Amino acid sequence: MTDAVMRTALPAKKPNIYVEAFKEASVTAVLVFLLSVYMVGLQTQASQGQPLSFTTRFADVFWACILVPCGRYLIALDRQGLHLPALIGGIVSFVYLFGVGTFGLAGSLAYDTFPHPFDEPMVNIIFGLGGIYIFGAAYHGTRTRRHGGLTIDQREAKEQRSASWARRMSGILGPMLVGVAVVIPVFMPFSPWSGATRQVVETLVLILTYVMLGWGLNIVVGLAGLLDLGYVAFYAVGAYTYAKLSTELGLNFWECLPLAGILAASFGVMLGFPVLRLRGDYLAIVTLGFGEMIRIVLINWQDFTGGPNGIGSIPKIDFFGLPFERKAPPGEDTFASFFGLDFSTSHRVFFLYYVILVLALITNFVTIRLRRLPIGRAWEALREDETACRALGINPTNTKLTAFAIGAMFAGFAGSFFASRQGFVSPESFVFIESAQILAIVVLGGMGSQVGVALAAILLIGLPEVMRELSLYRMLFYGMCMVLIMLLRPRGLLAHREPTIQLKKRGYSR
Amino acid sequence: MDWFPYFLQQLINGLTLGSVYGLIAIGYTMVYGIIGMVNFAHGDVYMIGAFQAMIMLLICGALGISWVPAILLLMLIVSVVLTAAYGWTVERIAYRPLRGSSRLAPLISAIGMSVLLENYVQLVQGPRPKPVEPLIRGGFQLMGGGADNSFVVQLGYMQIVIVMITIILMGAFAMAIGNTSLGRQQRACEQDMKMASLLGVNVDRTISLTFVLGAALAAVAGMMVTLYYGNNDFFMGFVAGIKAFTAAVLGGIGSLPGAMLGGILIGLIEAFWSAYFSAEYKDVAAFSILVLVLIFRPTGLLGRPEVEKV
Incomplete structure (x- = not known):
């Protein structure tokens, strides 16, 4: 609206868009120069016993200072309504740089025949991806341009539509995902990827573990609205409980599981008590601190936890008493001999897969049921407005503590599953970035949407597994993706954060 | 008075460490005060500041500049300018587009940015820790030594520089x-962003400058740590960042004197705890x-109690 007013008030002169875009690009060039001149241009080298030295890489700085402002120029033109240069420039640079980079990665000779700005093939690819980003932005620009700007009413209607779409999608996707999850291991051997069956199922086990953790954290963050940055601590408690109980007392997985859950839940209550009065980010830092404290104790309490080396040779999971071994002790059966099968290491992987699937589905089921119980309603009410909750006689203490305890319990289950899968636990598995990753799954999933969390886990855990070949660049891409996904879908993949029930509005309508 | 020299030494060490934490904490607290988000990438901005300062030190060595005040000044200026550019860019790319969305979206994007920066530095500068030769050696011997071989209390020149720079910066x-x-x-944006923009404050610019200032202070902290401990690696920002964030919360997040107080307290706690109990814990x-x-x-030492509005 202000734009319209300005335009009518000052009809004077329209700035030349090419000049404006060039100005923006020059600013970007200066910025890129500042960012890269030291960090990229001069590489410090530390070698044993020698003072620090450095080598120069100014060619890379030069190309970065050319390419990024060019992209900025195209985007600036695109913003002014000139989409074509951005569309063409974006796609051309993508195809060229990405292609050249791929040649380089493959070690092909073509890499040397085509001129390429950066020596490192991967850097060419990254800039190529920048090209596709420009293309995408311009394409999006042509579409929204056609529809014109949205009024507030239209925007609300759009959000409502997307929320109802999300709800419908969850309704369809949920059962579909479960169905696919149940049959995948059975069909894998008949698929084109049968050679990699074991790796795929192992990756799926990992993804499902995070789905379960995501659903557990969803109770705390999504439903009760308590920001928890130390969730991995409960995961650690569960894992170490199983590790200690099975190695020292010889309990099996199924006996340990409830104990791990109970212990993790009591840690949840322990964390919950001091933070009851805190809100928002105060809560966040205390939970973060709690997570770090648990990790530091695990590292330093050598006698009990094995210190940084962790606890090894934890008994692996068995099939209700039948071990997944090649040979059983005399007089006993293994899983394979009992069912008359040939021994295969994948039996255990398949069994693990179904165990974690069932555990995750239990988590989901409990969450869905709890949402409909008074306690679930109280969580959501607490999330929306704590003061109103108090006024209506909901006890915030109990409500928060149950949220912490139940969320922690599921993390404990998942942790004890993790320990039995790995056969080894060490503090290194329970660092802050794990908590951040689980939280990212919840937020990206759309805060409170169960199917969304599952999709986000597939995306965030599956993605790095797929990108394993990128080795050094893997985590760089991971960070980029985290930022990008948040920018593109700030409300999550399937966003419908609305109370489960709502009183109908009366008296007025829009 | 046997305990006193040892105590004094820990006090000096704690104050030095605390000054560094305090400078980083200001970045957290300012950003939190103005847009209510925890800038998880701030620790990594500090790490980048340390790297820029280290590279400048190396360049000085290569160019043969050996007058210490000139080196210090060059390191300060270059590291502040280049790191401020990082602060600005991080805000522009990862946070500005998310303004006005849910509270958690910028948090996740900040965590992503932190992962990105760490791995970027690891890629361009290599994963190994970088040992830096100390530039300023020596110091005053306050107590002890002598014939009776009692505990020597050292006040390093570098420690004096750190505390002095911190005090000057804080005052300014x-x-x-x-x-x-x-x-x-x-302050206007902190109180009411919408109203401030109605009254002609360029909110975007103000927020950007807040990030630039925070990054500049973090760069100073990074430079001092480079000279004091002289061991930089790409992961150094994580722990320092968490400590500084803790300091900001301890002092009352959103309060500038609180951040400084919190930083010094955390520094002292660490120094004394490591000296008298165990460094691990x-x-x-x-x-x-x-x-x-x-x-x-519940709102920290100097934080204003939140007034609940329904």
């Missing part, structure tokens, strides 16, 4: 927030004290 900073037009705009001690303080003062 408090003046700037209190008296300049930028400071007024910042110093982080546990810092967090426990944070929890204790928050139980009795």
